[in-house]
Amino acid sequence: MTDDVKITNRGWESQDHASEMKSELLELNMGPQHPATHGVLRLLLQTDGEIVYKVTPVVGYLHRCTEKIAEGVDYKQWIVYTDRFDYLAPVTNNHAYVTAVEKLADLAVPERAEHLRIVTAELSRIASHLIALATFGLDMGAWTPLLYCFREREEILNLLERIAGGRMLYNYMVPGGVRYDVPKDNWVADVLEFVTMLENKKLPDYNTLLTYNKIFIERTSDVGIISKETAFDYGCTGPVLRGSGVKFDCRRDDPYSLYDRFDFEIPVGMGEMGTVGDCWDRYIVRVREIEQSCRIIRQALETLPEGPYGTLELKKPVKVPAGAAYSRTEAAKGEMGHYIIADGGAKPFRNKVRSCSFCNLQVVEKVGVGLMVSDLVALVGSLDIVLGEIDR
Amino acid sequence: MEPKAIFDLLVEHLGEGSAEFREHDIEPWACVSAARIADAGTFLRDDPRLEFNQLMCLSGIDWDGLDENGKGKSTAILGYTGDGVPEDSDRIAEGDFGVAYHLYSHTQRHKFTLRVRVKRDVAAVPTVSGVWSTASWHEREAWDLVGIRFADHPDLRRMLLSEDWEGHPLRKDYRMPDQWSGVPLKGQPYSENPFTPDAPAADAPAGDDTPAEG
């Protein structure tokens, strides 16, 4: 569908008619203030009626030049800035960054800390995926799943607030461990209870309400198909890549932390409702990842070891020797990479952030061509972008 | 495949002298001459033994005074004053620009790192956006923030900053302009409201307008 559309002059062919009746492409500015662009994304469209002929994403409205700030603050201070990339799943961002610093500084992390990191990161991933479902449903015009998903996300925020202190931006991990241990007020039991509730009660509800709703399927299947090759070419990662049928997950295939100890599956898009790699596939991958995250959380909490939750240097500045390291982790929206070049000082020399949404969004330029305006909304929604990490 | 083996294949293709291998504990890399980078990318992507079909990350770096291992001193890193505004300094950064390419193969499941260094006055590297489409935006970002020109890039516009922004912020000697499009960028402590001309100085105690508890 996408490749055979060419921009042609669709006006009258003969010259004399062309002077009376001229048709041209309509330039449409979707965003930066637009309800379906998930933030301040701007899409410059060229449309012919409802059909989109060209999409040019314009980003940068949230640009804060965090990478420059990183050169001015020390390694620990910058953790609070990593929270603000993907503000829907901050703990996974922390995880990506501390993994890079630990790689560079060769820090050992106690097992209990790793377990806590995994639990919080997976909770955060669930929260992010819930938002993805919610806003995708909203883009499709379904309001109610949005509120239901936010209701469950609220529970996660409460749980994370109890362990990390923040409601949205946690600043939970530090190189060499985590900041706080498990709180004493029955936190583990509450998390397990929530996870069970989510799996058994809430996800079936969402599935009935949204996933298997015929209108929703019609809107999303066979729409915005990202083939495997396109996904590789455009560096798509995370649920977008898996939606295209690629069984790849950093947690399993390039393991970091202790993910290789846990038993979980990698859901991939199988084209159940249409073609592999359509919007519905990307959506269902997120739904199934929530289930898998629940499994990981349950395993990590049931085997939570005793011991310290951080190394003793936690309160001291991190000593990082000169060198460079690229580390990638599976954040909620894809592969979060940090490329840190250290010059041996207290502050990083260069800290490049490879953010998942940045690469995922780019594919719109290719896949968005030939879709209808409504489908473009579905495509952007299914990519699940967060402008905070695109613009950085 | 191990990095060294990958490098051997690469250097076989590029010929001696256009690439060097740097051993490193964490992340060994191949230093490729700038002119051959697109060639190297195409080879790494297409060779059936390597199949680097994903460009994970492309980073533009201002190696000011640092060697490849990160040793050395960069004096041009500007500190920040109390208000978060970068300090002024007249120092002009010297040294090379660099680009780092992190590659991953989904079929072979191996990683590789390429690095390119160019002289500061050249500051241009051939684009690899023809090899991996994802490089297009990464290169635009590197151009925008570091100011490395990517030759033959189809659409080398600023990515994150506004089209009329001056300078490239991630250069080590970057100084923030005083204003942009009439918006003052400096000397505005956040505590001071720039929109009320008679705002008291920031360090005056917050006055009676602090609302009561509620």
Add this chain to the structure above:
Amino acid sequence: MEAMYAFFMDTAGMDEMAAHITVAVIMATIMFIVMALCAIIFTWMERKVAGFLQSRYGPMRTGRWHGWAQAVADMLKILGKEDIIPAEADKPYFIFAPLLVLLGSLLAWAAIPWAPGFVAADLDLGLFYIFAVTSLVVLGILMAGWASNNKWALYGAARGAAQMVSYEIPLLLATIPVVLYTGSLNTQDIVIAQQGGVLNWFVFRDPFLFIAFWMYFIASIAETNRGPFDMPETESELVAGYHTEYTGMRFAFFFLAEYANLFLVSMIAVMVFLGGWWSPIPGLDFAPAACFVVKGVLMVFLNMWVRWTLPRVRVDQLMHLCWKVMIPVTLVCVVGAGIWMMASGAVG
């Protein structure tokens, strides 16, 4: 109505013309007030229904009990807003469009039989008249979208025009079986034909009418531009569709028209299929108008329930649904109802 004429002509001593005008003015005023009240009440109701469906409360603060005054406050606020007309807008059309939309639904209200004998305009072609004047709404929406000189508004208007023109066909076709049964387009006659309890309502007369009722219901949602068929607005795609550029009072007109239309189509459904003012149990018709309104409100609730549950369809699927599903089905209903009628001997 007759009582009113009698009152003005006999007691007040007016001549026939003056009495007619006075009654018309009174009825129009009543209709307009009821309509405005409708908008206010249904705004509040929509928010509460949406709230409780979504496991929240909706407005709770304004006016103590469940925020009952919220809609009033909103109306006051919206009246106090600045009226902005875009510089490049086509001013006369821009100003006239909301009035036209409102007019379309207000005119149709005239033929609604609230209670036996209580109808503002007792027309012999009542049903036909209602559907004819409601198509003015399309014109208003198209006009608003065009005059706003905004691309999103234009999209919304184009979608809205296509949608409403298309969905008028199944809407009409769905009511034809009822007209076959009654043999009259007079709205009072249609209601009177349904006397005698719930089983005599047209919706339960025969299976084709039952299907026709649901077809009517779906088409009426599309006709009122509400979810899942809110193509002209599609807030996630077209910002706000045809009324993107409207503010203040003019926006309030669109708002008013939306809820007036919503109640209108619900009342037509009640009138045509659900027994009008007759109560479900025969012989309990003490408050015909109240019965009518309650049924109408229940239909509105159903409408809201659908809106807040289902995702929105795409514009081509909307057309697909109309032309390839609903029109064939309603045509089958028309034929089927006719055959059923012949077979059951309802027509001599």
Add this chain to the structure above:
Amino acid sequence: MVQYFADIYQAVSSAIQGMGITIKHIYRKPVTLQFPDERQVMPDRFRGFVHNDMTKCDSCNICAKLCPVDCIYIETEGKGKERMMTRYAIDYNKCIWCSLCTENCHTGSITMSHDYDHSVYDRRSLVYEFMDPNEQKIPCHRATRTEMDWWVEPKAEKKPKPKPAADTKPATETPTEAAPAPEAAPPVDEKKPEPPAADPEPTDGEGEDK
């Protein structure tokens, strides 16, 4: 043709199932918290507005240095034993509630309170001054503090014990209460006689007040 009717059937049945889910919620109690009337109980670790107990603070400047956004302004005058703090202000325009300042405070004076709603009309009033320099300057040096009868951080070996002096006498003179801004500002925890245990062990699991 079969597909046509199957699609219609699916559409109708899935819509009805979905509507069944939503109607169930009509009978459930909404999860909304009616905010000003009902408030959520904040967990112990909740990071609200930063509070600095001026009776304990000796202006070591660690918090200001650790702050990633430089929102803590500390001004002192004099050197050595004469060093006096003249200003301690936190700019909540900048503060990001990261809690890096509290975790390294050796006196335990700076804490995160459970307070979160302090809307103001003017952003200048978000700069909270914790002391009034006209009232009394706060000594910084340990010896001076002991001499002037201020709260002194117990030695690390000693068991931390409540200092009555911190609560009775200096509190009356402490500018914390006298300064105009803090009245409205961070919650002054008067009912907290215990100085937080200055526990050097990070592994003990409690980052917050006992």
